[in-house]
Amino acid sequence: MDALENLAPENLALESLVIARRLRVPLDVPADAAPGWGETAARQLDAALLSVGFTCSPALLARLAALPGETVVDLGVRVLAAVRGLVGDHVRHNAYFIDFPANVPDTVEFWAGLLREALLDPVTALDPVTALDPVTALDPAAARVRPSTLDLLSLPGYGRYRHTYAELLAAHAELVPLAGDRVTVLEPGGSLEFEARDLYFSLAGSQAPLAAEDLAALRALASFCAEQPEHVPVRENRAVVNEVRLAAGLPLLVDTVTDVLRLACGASGGDVTLAAPTRFRSFRRAERRALLAALDGLPPAKHGDVARHREQWKRLGERLHPHEFPRFPRAAQVFETARGTRRVPGFDSQVEAALSAGRTADAVRLLEHAPGALLRRLDHLLRTCSSPSDVLDAAAGAAGRASGRVLLSLREHLQNRITPAAGRVFVNRYGRAWTTPDGRAPLGGETLERLLALLDEEITRRLPDPGELVVDPGVLDVALPLSGKAVAPGLGMLPRGSLSRVDGELLRFFVHWRQAERRTDYDLSALMLDASYGDPEQVSWTNYSGDFAQYSGDLTDASDGASEFIDVRLAEATRPIIIPMVNIYSGEPFDEAAEAFFGFMTRDAEQEGRPFEPRTVRMKSDLRGSGRIALPLVFLRGDDGLWRVKWLHLYLKGHPRFNQVEGNRVTTSLLVRAIVERDHLRVRYLADLLRAKATAPAAAAATAAAAATATAAATGRTTYIGLEAPAELPPGSRVYTAATLHELIPA
Known part of the structure; x- marks a missing residue:
């Protein structure tokens, strides 16, 4: 790049990505840059950033001041757009009740008023769809009120804004600035090439699986960066890096047949996690040769993994035509295994057969060749073996060969086995969670003590000297980020199980969504529980107000975007557990909507301002996942009277339609309790x-x-x-x- 203002369009997204992920502004100052009024433009940018809770560091201001003013203005427009999107200020957050949180009516009183309007208004006030019905159009009251039913969606004025965003702004005073407002500092970075490479190598070298958004970022960065990493520990990340290596004719990073399948899926625009089937594209001959050569370089003993994805291997064989490359006989054997003409027992099946037959010692001997698998099964092996010392010796040998992430995951698992838990919680890659009673036999105290000491010693050995x-x-x-798959990137995001202080007297949740094709109704709700996770209270569209909480009003159509809020006065809270949730009442799932995100703000009691004030936003991230109910986090009041937030990143399956907080209170309380009481490794x-x-x-x-x-x-x-x-x-x-x-x- 010759100058900042000459950024190619395809690089603008990378610049925004670096700013959002690293809070660094890429700067590539040309040697012949002529300084002008850059200092004035830099101060103007800093003032604009402060309005959304960001500021330039002194070093960034100094770097900007040395640039021409026009360059700073162009850069400032892009920086401001990036941080506004990060905090959620890129959309207009209106509220159903214009004076929210003041003057919110009683729920029943509000509904009765709408019903009264429906009975008295002329037929033109009908819902447009109902008004076209020739039968119901004859009788306005009959169109809205049928025997024993009340359809709120058909009542005039329900679920749609009754005022413009400009009218909302006029009804609210400016935010009163306080020292407690969030101010996030932006630092100067190097050139875009340097910053992109640094982010690329950081994501590619991650020891933990990445979120879907991070995988997409990794793919964009991989195509931008000329230099490619030689070691990528996580297999999904490796598949993305291999896509670039395949296109460039570089040697592929593979050590299992599944690595090749992931690469073929990614190169076809499919799912590298293999969770969903991929329709493979036609590969060029050079690509087919590279993929088959990679398969041929793997020993036949590794072909046992083919059975896990047999159908996808069959479809891939139809695209690669292995018979055209007779010099790769072992690659052809992979597809013979997929078709069933050649049988190779899978490693997992051998282990399962030994365990099912009660031959734990044989299973341990098999697992000694796969240290990560042995450590993941260690709890089960110890509970079923006849000689714990043999299993512990095998674990000691495996610890030095397993990945650091496996060691840390086992460390967290074992420290939670010291005290019996009321239940176990399982979370899949999409954040979908469920609980079950813990019926496992306890592990001996001496065994746990030996294992914890072994892990601590090995982890310490691997850590660098920090100086x-x-x-x-x-x-x-x-919490340590042992997996990032269910954590959507955003502002203030922390891994599941993390704890942090909540400062401020007012807590405000918000959700914003915009439908893509069909009418979509999300409902922001809050479930409040006592210290034993019982005696529930709730605030939602069915109960606008509680003793210490206020709902902003129900919106049922988001063709132009919709926002809902819940205010919680923490000092008056009579429940120590507050769980915000987003229910999909009808319409598009989170990952199909044009946009959907959740966050929370904190304010002091004397602060006024709009319902959404970016300077008070502490956390914001996108909503996604396969569930119909989102549980982003939980707020907890400790014995010291201080409030803290614990990150959940959970989704419940819910129902296809009409999800409400009242219908999932038990499931929610069980899941939240399991996460809150778990001793996460921090x-x-x-x-x-x-x-x-x-x-x-x-x-x-x-x-x-x-x-x-x-x-x-x-x-x-x-x-x-x-x-x-x-x-x-x-x-x-x-x-x-x-x-x-x-x-x-x-x-």
């Missing part, structure tokens, strides 16, 4: 191991930058872990923030 370690106390209760655990390994004393977070700078010369390096990076860290510091915590997981 001087600086840790922000606010990050200690953040950053605190790795920070303690790093402190023990550090060659320099740990510094207090309150003086992070100063302490790091003071001792950097003596230690040679500094490692910082926090929610955000502080300013003025010494050059060469290793920084882990909320956006890059996955890099903290050892290989």
